[in-house]
Amino acid sequence: MIPLPVLVDLGDGIAAGPITRTTDASIPPEGYRLDLEPTGIRITSSGAAGAFYAEQTLGQLGEHPPTGVIEDHPRFAYRGAMLDVARHFLPVEAVLRYVDDIALLKLNHLHLHLTDDQGWRIEIDAYPELTRIGGATQVGGGGGGYYTKADYRRIVAYAAERFVTIVPEIDMPGHTNAAIVAYPELGDEPAEPYEGIEVGFSTLAIGEDSTYEFVRTVLTELAAMTPGPYLHLGGDESFKTSDQDFLLFVRRAAELGAATGKTVIGWHEMGRSSELPAGMVGQYWDYAVPREPAGEHTLSFVRQGGKVILSPADRVYLDIRYTEDHPYGLVWADGPTTLPDAYDWEPTDIVPGLAEADILGVEAPIWTETLATIEQVESMAFPRLAAVAERAWSPRGASGLLERLPALQAVWDARGIAYHRVPGVGWA
Ligand code: TNX
Numbered sequence: 001m002i003p004l005p006v007l008v009d010l011g012d013g014i015a016a017g018p019i020t021r022t023t024d025a026s027i028p029p030e031g032y033r034l035d036l037e038p039t040g041i042r043i044t045s046s047g048a049a050g051a052f053y054a055e056q057t058l059g060q061l062g063e064h065p066p067t068g069v070i071e072d073h074p075r076f077a078y079r080g081a082m083l084d085v086a087r088h089f090l091p092v093e094a095v096l097r098y099v100d101d102i103a104l105l106k107l108n109h110l111h112l113h114l115t116d117d118q119g120w121r122i123e124i125d126a127y128p129e130l131t132r133i134g135g136a137t138q139v140g141g142g143g144g145g146y147y148t149k150a151d152y153r154r155i156v157a158y159a160a161e162r163f164v165t166i167v168p169e170i171d172m173p174g175h176t177n178a179a180i181v182a183y184p185e186l187g188d189e190p191a192e193p194y195e196g197i198e199v200g201f202s203t204l205a206i207g208e209d210s211t212y213e214f215v216r217t218v219l220t221e222l223a224a225m226t227p228g229p230y231l232h233l234g235g236d237e238s239f240k241t242s243d244q245d246f247l248l249f250v251r252r253a254a255e256l257g258a259a260t261g262k263t264v265i266g267w268h269e270m271g272r273s274s275e276l277p278a279g280m281v282g283q284y285w286d287y288a289v290p291r292e293p294a295g296e297h298t299l300s301f302v303r304q305g306g307k308v309i310l311s312p313a314d315r316v317y318l319d320i321r322y323t324e325d326h327p328y329g330l331v332w333a334d335g336p337t338t339l340p341d342a343y344d345w346e347p348t349d350i351v352p353g354l355a356e357a358d359i360l361g362v363e364a365p366i367w368t369e370t371l372a373t374i375e376q377v378e379s380m381a382f383p384r385l386a387a388v389a390e391r392a393w394s395p396r397g398a399s400g401l402l403e404r405l406p407a408l409q410a411v412w413d414a415r416g417i418a419y420h421r422v423p424g425v426g427w428a
Contacts, residue, residue, distance in 0.1 A: 031073025078361025079392035080109035086116035087368040089145035094374035103162035105389035111167040117177035134178035171234030177202040197369040200239035223260035236267035251275040271297030278305040307360040316364040328370040343387035362392040375418040382419035
């Protein structure tokens with residue numbers, strides 16, 4: 001039993017005293033039990049993550065928590081957020097701030113979309129021009145930027161202290177214009193730096209051995225600086241790659257990714273391949289009602305021994321505007337996307353044939369074509385990210401978030417989070 005400093009002002013009814021922590025192996029992974037008694041507060045968990053989540057819950061209960069018992073554990077093991085640092089570069093401090101933001105909501109994975117047509121954001125020793133040239137651009141100009149290996153390791157370590165695993169993505173074979181500008185031999189034709197917001201116009205040269213030497217080297221360096229179990233290989237919107245080339249590329253790139261010892265993840269289009277490494281994870285980004293063949297491609301990962309992360313775009317793409325007249329954000333994905341849209345959906349109802357056990361979890365991406373600062377990112381994320389986090393954590397059918405948001409607001413205010421005051425919530 002480790003006595004801790006008092007974390008909350010123990011108000012009426014509960015005597016001031018140390019919060020005690022105990023472990024109990026019978027509590028589910030990442031779960032906890034909070035005993036709020038007149039004599040003090042006790043946190044019981046099977047491990048450190050559960051105790052951390054108990055503290056997040058205590059923070060939401062405010063300065064005068066009621067007496068009682070809370071038993072809580074997550075529904076899904078993978079509870080994620082994604083940040084696109086390629087369209088607009090976000091400095092290290094901004095990423096650390098977002099790690100803090102998502103940890104408050106008991107999310108445990110941060111997927112970093114590190115490369116796209118507009119910029120390459122991660123240092124690779126064997127290919128220095130990726131960041132020197134490919135890192136110097138972003139949407140709308142303004143210079144871009146990139147993370148050194150030391151920066152990236154700092155993000156990884158900071159996240160780990162908050163029980164957040166970093167999931168790095170190198171998007172291929174489309175979304176690769178910045179890499180091709182840096183190393184023209186990687187492309188199928190000459191490329192110019194790109195600072196607009198179109199998608200789907202670039203492709204790696206699929207038939208060249210040097211392309212796979214590049215993929216192997218980049219993934220090997222990335223795996224070496226990533227303690228977490230996942231590497232994300234992208235694979236979305238490769239409209240310029242022929243079907244035959246796409247299948248060839250996915251087979252070879254996924255094999256090279258798996259050879260690093262990591263579990264590879266791909267956007268659901270990679271499920272077009274029937275030659276995926278065993279256990280490869282698919283990330284579904286089509287709508288809550290699939291437009292085929294997205295559902296079929298998603299089931300392909302399960303057939304090949306893998307699981308699925310759900311990111312239904314019309315529910316959890318938090319770069320989509322709240323309303324038509326919102327000052328920033330995109331408008332596709334059946335948008336606008338309201339807070340109830342982000343909340344009122346059930347993971348097992350999306351892809352027919354996908355069982356609860358096939359679902360690794362849920363992730364809310366934020367793409368940054370129209371978002372240049374962490375404050376803008378936060379205002380798109382909050383409060384909708386709380387809705388997605390509850391879908392990932394709470395049992396099927398959990399409801400009542402709107403009434404509980406004012407309690408979260410107090411925490412967000414205390415931390416200076418730039419949440420958006422959506423109408424219909426009793427904001428203080
Ligand atoms: C789709 S769906 C994308 C991104 C865009 C985003 C904008 C998917 C995996 N890719 O390239 O940034 O829409 O909302």
